[in-house]
Amino acid sequence: MSRRAAVVGVGQTQYRRRHSGRNTAELVREAVTAALTDAQMDLDAIGLVVGGVAPDALAGIDHVDMGSIARPGIPYFRVNTGGATGSSAFLAGLTWIAAGRCDAVLVVAVERMGHAVTAPKVFNSIFDPIYERDISLSTLSMVALRATMMIQKYGYTLEQWAHLAARNSELSLLNDTLESPRRFSAGDVLSSGVISWPIHKLEIGPVSEGACAMVIAAENRVGSRPAAWIRGASGLSDTYEMGSRISRAEGALVDVVTLRRCAAQAYRDAGVVDPAKEVDMVEIHAACASSESMGYAPLGICAPADGPRFLDSIVDGTARIAVNPSAGAQAANPVSATAMIRIAECALQIRGRAGRRQVDGIRLAVATGQGGATQFSTAVVLGAEPS
Amino acid sequence: MKDVHMPNDVELITIPGNWNFDYRYFAGETASRFFAELKNSRRIMGTRCGKCRRLLVPARTFCEACYVETVSWxxxxxxxxxxxxxxxxxxFPGMPPPPFVIGYVTLDGADTSIANFIKGVDLSDIHAAGKSLLSRPRxxxxxxxxxxxxITDFHFELI
Incomplete structure (x- = not known):
């Protein structure tokens, strides 16, 4: 990176099924004001606003960001990479700082999916209308198709994912951004009913609304502000065509080649040689337990064949790395914001501002984002030190 | 100036809406030809990339990996x-009544997989059915x- 930069402000609304007490602009302003307060900055200090909103049809307002995120007198653009929207917006904001175009950027993502009376219909509309939409694909069946491959290839079991979901539900009780965290047991997951085999109802993140905002500052503007230094940040695209990604020389569908490669790039930039030994914490963007486990090996925190064993070590509390201390997207999954929240949670932990979910000694953390038909991946490495 | 008197509580308003736009999706020549072959000859055609030699199914105008036009059907x-x-x-709204199976199939000779419904599976026990399909059946x-x-002119059945 040509200029060093850090996250100096984080602001989040609560995440809940419906924010019927606020319109979209009000929701955004709440997160923005909190982020600016956290950063001890005024809006005047911001040289760029980047908005993150995934499909407009979830909110039912075309270009919902026009009236809710863009601010008069400040350059603005919007990013949409599906579930990776929030982290992609972060990467886009960072480029302006790296290029020296401004010294402080505000990145904001908002999810308004509570407006959608039939959200699954919207999720079906993201698929190719020529060859695939008629097959009734959904974002959930995409997760389930991958899960069957993870069973085939690595031997994961439905029981393991149920235990992971239960473990995350336990952690969600400590996360004060969640209005109504749900605690349940592995048995509850297994008896909650199959939505799309092998996925059970309770391992799927709930419909969530809310906004997340972050302030990124160039080194010269960090000063004495508590900072989470951006040590590495990378994003990568793959082909949309899932049928072309089932088994390739570079890796199978569930090996998430894009995530593996952008994590490797971010680690190189950060000077991380052995992530399994050096990284203190990961926030993996995954709306389901099975997709969370799909992220372990690409992040280099376990070998591919060790995935199921690594999952067990997370569940029984013996894993060296703190995995999703926020409870992850399984506790709240506001689509447009969810990948930004993963970075925000890493920044809060490094800055010692994570409240009841604070984990001691977090000095190096990695956040991921996954979007589209798992075709967009991002990896961001944050550290307590600038280098 | 004195505040105008207003009640403390307010009933939150929800305004109904809908987004039912109609579209016509242009499939393009290659997909149109693929569909014509389905309809007229009841066969599934692929297109081959001249560079990586993969046979792409369903047919594509260009290879998404090499970004060059395909050379043969x-x-x-x-x-x-x-x-x-x-x-x-x-x-789910707009979807067939459950349970149903969807999957990606690599047809013999093809180098990519195609999505469609998988029918003829005994779904009386979802878990048993799921386990039985893990063996990558024919x-x-x-x-x-x-x-x-x-694309719905055909589906797949277990052999």
């Missing part, structure tokens, strides 16, 4: 392998009695 086998699948067991292409030049 070739039929693929009627049978193939079910690579990944899911059994949709809950009802499937056969079955055409509908009425074909209309759509």
């Amino acid at each position: 070739e039929p693929v086998g009627e049978e193939g392998t079910l690579e990944v699948f899911t059994i949709v067991a809950a009802a 499937v056969r292409t079955v055409f509908s009695a009425e074909v209309q030049g759509r």
Whole structure:
């Protein structure tokens, strides 16, 4: 990176099924004001606003960001990479700082999916209308198709994912951004009913609304502000065509080649040689337990064949790395914001501002984002030190 | 100035709306030809990349990996392998009544997989059905009695 930069402000609304007490602009302003307060900055200090909103049809307002995120007198653009929207917006904001175009950027993502009376219909509309939409694909069946491959290839079991979901539900009780965290047991997951085999109802993140905002500052503007230094940040695209990604020389569908490669790039930039030994914490963007486990090996925190064993070590509390201390997207999954929240949670932990979910000694953390038909991946490495 | 008196509580207003736009999606020449072959000859065709030599199914104008135009049309086998699948067991608006199976199949001769419904699976026990499909079973292409030049003109059945 040509200029060093850090996250100096984080602001989040609560995440809940419906924010019927606020319109979209009000929701955004709440997160923005909190982020600016956290950063001890005024809006005047911001040289760029980047908005993150995934499909407009979830909110039912075309270009919902026009009236809710863009601010008069400040350059603005919007990013949409599906579930990776929030982290992609972060990467886009960072480029302006790296290029020296401004010294402080505000990145904001908002999810308004509570407006959608039939959200699954919207999720079906993201698929190719020529060859695939008629097959009734959904974002959930995409997760389930991958899960069957993870069973085939690595031997994961439905029981393991149920235990992971239960473990995350336990952690969600400590996360004060969640209005109504749900605690349940592995048995509850297994008896909650199959939505799309092998996925059970309770391992799927709930419909969530809310906004997340972050302030990124160039080194010269960090000063004495508590900072989470951006040590590495990378994003990568793959082909949309899932049928072309089932088994390739570079890796199978569930090996998430894009995530593996952008994590490797971010680690190189950060000077991380052995992530399994050096990284203190990961926030993996995954709306389901099975997709969370799909992220372990690409992040280099376990070998591919060790995935199921690594999952067990997370569940029984013996894993060296703190995995999703926020409870992850399984506790709240506001689509447009969810990948930004993963970075925000890493920044809060490094800055010692994570409240009841604070984990001691977090000095190096990695956040991921996954979007589209798992075709967009991002990896961001944050550290307590600038280098 | 004194505040105008207003009640403390307010009833939150929700304004109804809908977004029912109609569209016509232009399939383009290559997909149109693929659908014509389904409808007129009841066969599934792929296109081959001249660079990486992969046979892409369904047919594509260009290879998405090499970003070069495909060079030839070739039929693929009627049978193939079910690579990944899911059994949709809950009802969703706009979708067929559950349970139903969808999956990606690599037809014999093809280098990519194609999505479609997998029928003829005993779904009386979802978990047993799921486990039985994990073995990457062989499937056969079955055409509908009425074909209309759509991807739904065929589905797959276990052999």
